[in-house]
Amino acid sequence: MSTATEHKVEDIASATGGKRVIIRSLGMKKIYRRGEEITHALRGVDVEIYTGEFIVVMGPSGSGKSTFFNMIGALDSPSEGRVFIDEVDVAQLTAEELAFLRCRKIGYIFQSYNLIQYMTALENVTTPMAFGGVTPDEARRRGMDLLELVGLKDRWFHRPIEMSGGQQQRVAIARALANEPSILLCDEPTANLDHRTGDEILEILQKLNKERGVTIICATHDHRMMNICDRLMWIRDGGIERIAQRDEVEVELGSIE
Amino acid sequence: MKKIDVQNQPVLSPGRIIQIAVTGVKYRLFRAVVTVAVIIVAMAFLMNILTESLIKRAIADSVREQIEDLHRVDRWIARLTMPQSGEELLFVLAEEEAPSPVLGEISTMSGLSIDALQALRPKAQEAVRYLNFFNEIDFGRRRVLVGPVQGVATFDRLSADPAWHQFTSNLADMRVLRFPEELSDFQDFLAEWSELQAKLETIREGQQRSIEQVRNAIGDRSLMSALSDADGDFGDIIRQAGFSLPDETAALLVRDVRRVKNTQLIESTINIAEVRQAVAAERDVLPGDVTMRMIWRLLRNQDRAEWFLGVMRDAELETGDLTAERLEAIANQRAYARLLTIAEQQTMEAQGGLMGIGMRMTWLAFVSMLVCAVGIANAMLMSVTERFREIATLKCLGALDAFIMSIFLIEAGLLGFVGGLGGAIAGLLLAGLRMAVIFQSLLWTAFPWQDILVAGLISIGIGVLLAAISAVYPSFRAARLAPMEAMRIE
Ligand SMILES: Nc1ncnc2c1ncn2[C@@H]1O[C@H](COP(=O)(O)OP(=O)(O)OP(=O)(O)O)[C@@H](O)[C@H]1O
Ligand SMILES: [Mg+2]
Numbered sequence: 001m002s003t004a005t006e007h008k009v010e011d012i013a014s015a016t017g018g019k020r021v022i023i024r025s026l027g028m029k030k031i032y033r034r035g036e037e038i039t040h041a042l043r044g045v046d047v048e049i050y051t052g053e054f055i056v057v058m059g060p061s062g063s064g065k066s067t068f069f070n071m072i073g074a075l076d077s078p079s080e081g082r083v084f085i086d087e088v089d090v091a092q093l094t095a096e097e098l099a100f101l102r103c104r105k106i107g108y109i110f111q112s113y114n115l116i117q118y119m120t121a122l123e124n125v126t127t128p129m130a131f132g133g134v135t136p137d138e139a140r141r142r143g144m145d146l147l148e149l150v151g152l153k154d155r156w157f158h159r160p161i162e163m164s165g166g167q168q169q170r171v172a173i174a175r176a177l178a179n180e181p182s183i184l185l186c187d188e189p190t191a192n193l194d195h196r197t198g199d200e201i202l203e204i205l206q207k208l209n210k211e212r213g214v215t216i217i218c219a220t221h222d223h224r225m226m227n228i229c230d231r232l233m234w235i236r237d238g239g240i241e242r243i244a245q246r247d248e249v250e251v252e253l254g255s256i257e
Numbered sequence: 258m259k260k261i262d263v264q265n266q267p268v269l270s271p272g273r274i275i276q277i278a279v280t281g282v283k284y285r286l287f288r289a290v291v292t293v294a295v296i297i298v299a300m301a302f303l304m305n306i307l308t309e310s311l312i313k314r315a316i317a318d319s320v321r322e323q324i325e326d327l328h329r330v331d332r333w334i335a336r337l338t339m340p341q342s343g344e345e346l347l348f349v350l351a352e353e354e355a356p357s358p359v360l361g362e363i364s365t366m367s368g369l370s371i372d373a374l375q376a377l378r379p380k381a382q383e384a385v386r387y388l389n390f391f392n393e394i395d396f397g398r399r400r401v402l403v404g405p406v407q408g409v410a411t412f413d414r415l416s417a418d419p420a421w422h423q424f425t426s427n428l429a430d431m432r433v434l435r436f437p438e439e440l441s442d443f444q445d446f447l448a449e450w451s452e453l454q455a456k457l458e459t460i461r462e463g464q465q466r467s468i469e470q471v472r473n474a475i476g477d478r479s480l481m482s483a484l485s486d487a488d489g490d491f492g493d494i495i496r497q498a499g500f501s502l503p504d505e506t507a508a509l510l511v512r513d514v515r516r517v518k519n520t521q522l523i524e525s526t527i528n529i530a531e532v533r534q535a536v537a538a539e540r541d542v543l544p545g546d547v548t549m550r551m552i553w554r555l556l557r558n559q560d561r562a563e564w565f566l567g568v569m570r571d572a573e574l575e576t577g578d579l580t581a582e583r584l585e586a587i588a589n590q591r592a593y594a595r596l597l598t599i600a601e602q603q604t605m606e607a608q609g610g611l612m613g614i615g616m617r618m619t620w621l622a623f624v625s626m627l628v629c630a631v632g633i634a635n636a637m638l639m640s641v642t643e644r645f646r647e648i649a650t651l652k653c654l655g656a657l658d659a660f661i662m663s664i665f666l667i668e669a670g671l672l673g674f675v676g677g678l679g680g681a682i683a684g685l686l687l688a689g690l691r692m693a694v695i696f697q698s699l700l701w702t703a704f705p706w707q708d709i710l711v712a713g714l715i716s717i718g719i720g721v722l723l724a725a726i727s728a729v730y731p732s733f734r735a736a737r738l739a740p741m742e743a744m745r746i747e
Contacts, residue, residue, distance in 0.1 A: 075653055076741035095658055095737075100266040102740075103655020114650040114744075118284030131655040133267035159284075175654070 019050040022183060022215050023072050027081035030067050030238075041067040043238040044081065049217060051182075054209045056226060057219040059235035065219040066111055066187055068235060072217070073106055073185045074098055085183075103131045107176030111187035111219075113168045115160040121147060121171045122156040128178040146174040149204060151197070165192040173201060177208070184208065186218040190225075202228060226250075269660055278667040285640070292636040293676040296724060299629030300680025300716045301687065303622060307712040308688035310618040311705045316696055317604030319703035324601050327594055329506075330513045333487075334480055336500070337471055340464035343409035343457045344388060350374065350381035358501040366499040367463030369456070380453050383438075383446055384412070390437055398434065401427050409457070412450045421447070467498040474498075485514045519579065519587050523556070524549060531572040539564075556588035596699050603695060626719065633676075633720070634727035637669055641731040642746070648735045649744035658736040662729070669728035670721050677720025681713040 030042040041064045049055055049072070059065050070076040071083055074090045083090045085101065093101065102108075115124050122143045129139040147153045150170035160168050169192050176184060186205070190198040206228045208214040218225060226232065232249055234241040282289050341349070353360050355371050364371050391399055391411055402424050406414050414420045421444070428436060436443070474494040475483045483491050487502070487510040495502050502510075526532040527549050537544040539561075540551060555561045563581040570576055648661055693700050735743045 070741045076739050096266060099652070099655045099657050101655075102653055103266065108653055110653075114646070114653070116647060116650060118281050123280075127651070128654040130269060130273060131266075131657075131660075136273075179655075 019053075021048045021084075022051040022053075022086060023047075023049040023217075024084040024087075025072060025078075025081065026084075028068075028071055028078045028083060029080040030064075030071060030076070031079045040238050042071065042078070045071075045238075045240055047072075047233070047240060047243070049215065051215055052209070052213040053231060054206075054216045054229045055218070055231045055233060056229040057217065057233045057235060058221070059219075059241070063235045064238040065235055067238075069108075069185050069187050069217070069219065073108055073183075074101055075108070099131070103128055104179050105181055106183045106185060107178070107181035109169075109172050109176045109184070109186040109189045111191070113160070113172040115168055115171055115175075117160055120157045120159055121152060121163070121174075124160070124171055125174045125178055128175060132179045134179075143174075143178070146177055147171075149177075150174045151200065166194065166197060169193060170197070170201070173204075180212075181214065183215045184217070186216065186220075188220055188222075189218065190220065190222045198222065198224070266655075266657070268657065274660065274663050275667055278664045278671070281664065282668055282671060288640055288643075289672060292640055292672050292724075293679065295632050295636040296629075296673060296676025296720050297679040297683060299625075299632050299723075300677050300720045301684035302625045302680075303629060303719065304681045304684025304712060304716045305688045306618060306622045306625060306684075307716070308685050308709055309692060310622075311708045311712060312688065312692045312696075312700065312703075313604045315703040315705035315708070316600050316699055320597050320600050320604075320699065324597050326509070326513075327597055329510060330481075330484065330517055333484060333510060337468060337480055337495070340461040340468065343454070343461070346457050346460055347381045347384045347388065347409065350377050351385045354378075358503075362499060362501040363460055363463070366467050367460040369459060373456075377453065377456060380446070380449070383442075384409075384453070386438060387412075387443060387446070394434065398431065401431075409454065412447060412454070416447050416450050463499070467500065470498040471495060471500075481514060481517070484510055485518070487511050487514070516587060516590065519583070520591065522574070522576075522579075523552070523584070523587065526569060526572070526574065527552065529572050529574070532568055532574075535568040535571075536565075553588050553591060556584050557592065559585045562588070593698075596697060600696060600699055629719070630723050630727075633673075633723045637672075637724055637727040638731055640668075641665060641728055641735070645735050645743050645746045648732070649738075649740040649742075652736070652740040652743065661736040662732055665728045665732035666725055669724040673721035673724030674717060676724070677717035680720060681716040684716065685709065685713065 025045050025047050028042055028045040029040070032039040032041055045068065057065055057068065067076075071078050072085075074083070074085060074093075077091065085105070090098075090101075116127065119127065122140070125143040125146055126134075126136075126139040129142065130136070134142070144153060144156060147156050150173050152167060152170055152174070155163065155167065158167075160171070163171070169189065173186075173189060176186070184205070189205070190201055193201060202222075202224055205216055205218070209216050209228075218229070226246065226249065229246055231243060231245055233243045349359060349363075355375050360371055360374050363369070364374060388408070388411075391403065391407075394402075403411050403414055404420070415424055425440065428434065428440075471494060474491075486492070487495070488504070488507040492502055492507045527547065530544075533544045533547050536547045536552060536555065539555070540547070542551075552565070555565055559581055562584040566576060566579060566581055566584060569579075651661055689700075735746070738746075
């Protein structure tokens with residue numbers, strides 16, 4: 001990387017009060033082609049997310065939240081623009097490095113859970129650990145702890161089809177935490193949960209964020225999230241509509257109410 | 258710039274990979290069963306062809322001599338009636354190497370020395386190659402090339418200039434047809450053909466002289482009844498005439514002639530009203546419906562044979578030294594000879610090609626392999642493509658491409674193995690059953706266990722290989738994509 005860019009990075013760092021950028025996107029675009037039909041899911045997104053931050057992404061359905069997630073989570077390549085994770089250009093990583101990144105650095109909670117259908121809850125949770133080189137016994141112990149955390153300890157042997165949507169979502173959350181990631185990407189993590197379980201999950205997320213300094217990026221329609229996040233980001237039609245600190249928004253909401 | 262340290266990203270142990278693959282297979286048991294069924298059918302087809310062909314070849318090998326024996330009497334009658342044709346002589350001269358009784362016999366009859374006959378060998382071999390070429394091309398082509406002649410007459414004809422001209426120019430027009438030798442060699446051969454032909458003629462004349470000699474000695478007896486004395490005076494006459502007739506052959510000839518005569522006697526009984534009526538009463542059918550088959554069937558039981566002998570005597574037939582045991586033995590021998598005849602017909606083309614199963618069967622096996630390959634590829638393709646989502650998820654969780662490929666390879670290998678094994682067993686059973694019906698007792702005398710084991714291993718190997726190959730490509734494609742791209746493929 002050229003020194004010019006490094007200067008720029010430092011400029012930004014100083015401008016944001018010394019906070020370290022963990023994810024950065026530059027002119028990130030995503031175009032889906034399906035035959036003749038072209039969808040601009042993202043139209044040039046520039047964003048910086050800081051280490052240890054809890055950021056909530058909001059936006060109407062179809063606005064491009066999930067697409068944004070896939071890009072900054074190194075799960076898909078942008079049609080244009082670049083993504084940096086830990087100041088490393090994702091496009092330059094080898095297949096092994098990407099696997100390592102996805103396995104150890106980032107935890108994903110998918111909107112549609114994406115559990116492996118033929119594995120039990122416990123196996124689903126321990127699979128990323130196996131990829132990360134954790135011994136089976138250790139993986140089993142940690143997997144059970146994680147399932148206990150999300151309240152599914154006594155259902156560890158159930159397959160996804162034998163569980164409710166909310167239970168599956170909780171397995172997905174436990175799986176995302178398997179390798180103690182430093183970034184957690186959550187796509188609507190409380191969408192299918194009742195109020196109380198949702199609160200529990202929020203508490204877990206908050207604890208991870210505050211105690212372990214995990215960076216959390218969370219797409220949601222859940223207004224409770226606003227109470228625990230640091231920043232809010234609105235996406236509309238594939239572009240960032242607005243980014244604001246929580247206190248600013250609270251002031252607004254207060255004034256509206 | 259900070260680089261990502263991937264040193265401690267481990268490769269999963271083979272045991273763990275197999276475990277994950279097997280869990281996957283168990284979960285999709287129905288799909289797996291369908292895939293295995295496709296492989297079983299495909300491999301059973303291949304194994305069936307291989308097994309049948311191998312059995313046929315083994316039986317052909319084992320009964321060849323017995324079939325020769327079956328025709329011993331016919332062969333000797335032919336030898337004692339007519340000199341060999343030029344073509345037959347060429348095959349003999351090309352084949353035989355001194356010292357050989359056949360060459361000795363030809364030498365005695367023709368007055369040519371063994372050395373002289375041996376000297377003809379290279380020329381005869383060359384002639385055989387040309388003859389084989391003309392015998393193998395189809396009738397229409399042969400007609401265009403050499404006209405209506407056959408055998409050594411082809412050489413006579415081509416020795417003349419206009420015919421040679423017609424041959425070469427027409428041959429040049431037939432692009433698909435290739436003359437196996439140099440045309441100039443053939444021309445040289447034809448130039449010397451009359452010499453070789455004169456030698457053949459000498460041999461034929463010698464044979465003719467010997468035949469005359471034997472015929473004069475027989476007088477007005479039939480050749481067949483003369484042959485029943487082949488181990489006595491008549492044998493000496495034959496030997497004096499120059500034929501080589503070892504004592505064992507003479508004894509066998511006498512035995513065979515006796516059997517042929519007995520058989521003829523038994524077969525003549527069907528035309529005798531008393532016998533027909535007796536058999537009809539015994540079998541509870543109308544006399545008009547009595548067949549030879551029925552009588553032979555009766556004779557294969559000793560008590561019935563005894564009874565039949567009585568019937569023959571009552572009809573005042575010349576039964577001679579016939580006994581019930583002999584009747585039964587003849588009937589059994591005849592049944593066996595029929596089996597041999599069937600075997601001869603069935604195994605006619607069992608030579609050459611893959612594992613010696615014949616060109617036609619090799620071609621069939623090859624085509625069936627193609628069909629299998631398409632079927633298996635389709636089944637595996639389906640079972641991989643419907644799992645792109647799973648592949649994508651595993652990649653999101655940090656799976657290496659190699660891990661994903663190995664899961665699918667193991668699964669494919671497993672299905673291929675089970676399918677190949679099932680197919681091999683099914684194909685073997687089917688082929689065994691069919692062959693048992695055709696060859697009956699002959700089957701077990703020449704069951705080619707070893708070859709069939711090899712064929713089974715080949716089938717299993719091909720099953721595994723085809724399944725693996727057809728799983729590699731789609732899983733490789735999916736594994737290489739970014740996870741979300743793979744997830745989008747449906
Ligand atoms: N595979 C695809 N092919 C074509 N278009 C796609 C594809 N995936 C998403 N899109 C389009 O891209 C746009 C953004 O989709 P995205 O899934 O990111 O929305 P979202 O904000 O996550 O919506 P939701 O809140 O409903 O989950 C949508 O208009 C969608 O139709
Ligand atoms: Mg979404």
